Every structure is written in C-alpha cells, then in structure tokens.
Amino acid sequence: MGIVVAIVATTGLLALASAPAGAGEPAQAGTVTTPFEPPTAVPRFETYPWYWAGNPAVITVDNKLKKLRDPIKKALSVWNHAGIDIKWKFKSGGADVKVVKYGNAPCGFGLATTNYNFNGRATDALVQLGTNSNIKKCVFTNVLTAAHEFGHVLGLNHEDDKCAVMNSSSTSAPGPGTDPNPAWPTQCDPQTDQWYCRVLSEDDLKGAKSIYGGNPKVKDPQFCPVSEPLR
DSSP states (O other), rough: EEEEEEEEBBBOOOOOOETTTTOOOOOSSSSOOOOBBOOOOOOOOOOOOOOOOOEEEEEEEOOOOOOOOOHHHHHHHHTTTBBSSEEEEEOSSSSEEEEEEEOOOOOOOOEEEEEOOSBBBBEEEEEEEOOOSOOOTHHHHHHHHHHHHHHHHHTTTOOOOOOTTTSSEEEEOOOOOTOOOOEEETTTTTOOOOEEOOSOOHHHHHHHHHHHHHHOOOOOOEETTTSSSOO
C-alpha cells in the first residue's frame, strides 16, 4: 500500500505538504514520508498517483462531523455539479472516505490521507477537519477547506501559481457583525466582505478532468457577499 498525506492551513501561513519517496511510482509499497518543505509554485495543476475507479467514479463519504454538516455538504455538492465524472455520496458506515475531527485544530486546518494499491487505485481515505472555532463565523472557510481536502482525496496536489481551491493555504478576514468571515484561497484576489463562492477554479477542474474525464465548466459568480446564506 502507498500513503500520501497533505495538509492545508487557512491562517495565511504557508501550509506544509509531504509525500512518500517515489510518489510517482505507485508500484512502490510501504509508507515513506519525506521531510516537510514549503510548497513550490507550479505552472498548472499537479496530481498524485492514485484514482478512484468507475465511470463515473462513485465515492462514498461517512461524515462524523455533524457540526460541519452544511459546509461539507456544500463542498461535495460543488464537486458533484462541476462536470467531472465523479459522484460523491453520503453513506453511514463502511464508506470509502471517513470525515472526522482534526484534534484541537481550529477551522481552516485539514488533513487528508488516501490509501491506494499497487496499480494506483484508491482504496480508502480519511479526511480530518479543524472544528475548534466559532462554526458560524467559519462557515465559508470550512467549505473551502473541505473542498480542498476532498480534492486531495481525488488525487489533486497543491497549486500555488494561480487562484485555485488547491492553493496550499487560504486566507480569512474578520466578517462584519455576526456574518461569517470572508475567505478565499491565498492566490485569489481578496474581496472585502465576500468569499470565494466559485470554490473550484479552472485549474482545479482541469486537474480533476485529467484523472476522471468529464466536461467541466467554471461557475459564476466568483465571489459572493458573506451576508448571503450558504446555499
């Protein structure tokens, strides 16, 4: 088995990522983690050496984080309606992907671990999301973080050269009053009192299409007011 771990932080700090030595060689068994290093800029999407089988690939999710139900549901809905040949479905118990609490980490921190076999076929995954924050203020940050971690599960690596939900970090600013905090991937242009409601950029979709196929289209608008409820 091979294992790859990816981390994203939304505090405005650089996230750290690690991959097993020889990550481009899925026939290599064992779990070997390289030292953490800051991500480097790449000119386009990059992918990991695994994929989920099927046409479309149906991936089941067991969400153990009921307090993040709505952001997780939104993140999966965005992926499901992106035009990629994949289908995320909720399943209680025995699912392909389990979503759990990420220790005492605050919102905006996530960890995705995907297991795959010798031919590169993904077998199961674990997604951990930070919850130790004001959930209402973090709702949009949680959507972006969940979408990012599910992107890793699909096989997408970090992209730090252009605006993408797969940027290795994202940024959040204090929201007005009781409204949720504005949030956006770090390489996207910040917007006052708005969040990156497009969620998936052209680069994210190109990366996913390279693995699964489909006919993806970038959604509009790019940014939405934080005063609008999550839909």
